[in-house]
Amino acid sequence: MNTTKVMLAHSLLLFVLDYxxxxxxxxxxxxxxKLERLQNLAIRFMFGLRKYDHVSEFLQKLKWFPVRRRRDLHVLSFLYCVLFNPKTPPYLKEKFNVVGTASDLRSSRMLTLSMQFHKTKFYKLSFAVQxxxxxxVLPTNIRQAKSLNMFKNTVKALSLALAFILRNKTTGFYFFSIYSLI
Structure with a gap:
């Protein structure tokens, strides 16, 4: 693996995918x-792979996630900031309510968020619902992380562990979902 190629991919490609x-x-x-193919093309460039070579093991070596999971991690990080940053604007905080606001309720300690009723597919695809x-679906100990860095690290570690387990379970086919094992 050429470190120059990796630095190029990080600075030029991941920036665009994550923005x-x-x-x-x-x-x-x-x-x-299309975004997934772009990411795979960058991996093939970095490792000198041919067009039809699988990139799953190289994703794992780089500790990168597929585009859909990268987006999920960023959504969760943003939500963590909204929930726990005291400087979050009120119009964002009011979209997210913890189930059972009394301090002695188990659900409030678990930081489970209540879902607003929705009928339309348009609203189901909104940021708040997603x-x-x-x-x-995150384990309670991850939701109760003390800092954003701890939260990100534990979510990434869980995601990498689940990806490894599922990849081995499906005999080489790379499949990943946070929801499937929790």
Whole structure:
């Protein structure tokens, strides 16, 4: 692996893939597949792979996630900031309510967020609904992280562990989902 190529990919490609990805939750599968192909192309460039070589093991070596999971991690990080940063604007904080506001309720200690009722697919794809769904499937100890860095590190560690388990379970096919094992 050429470190110069890795630095180029980090500075030129990941910046573009990550820029405001948490706000683009309504991308179609076709658009997400194009972004995924772009990421795979960069991995092939970095490792000198041919066009049809699989990149799954190289994603794991780089500790990168597929585009969809990268976006999920960024959504969760942004939600953590909204919930626990005292400087968060009120119009953002009011979108997220912890179930059971009394301090003695178990659900309030678990930091489970309540979901607003919604009928339309348009609203289901909104940031608030997607973020709450991702948040509520996380283990309680991760939701109760003391800092943003601790939160990010534990979510990434869990995601990498689950990706490794699922990749081995499916005999080489790279499949990953936070929701499938929790």
């Amino acid at each position: 405001a990805d948490a706000s683009y939750l309504r991308l179609t599968e076709d658009q997400l597949n 973020a709450i769904e991702l948040w509520n």
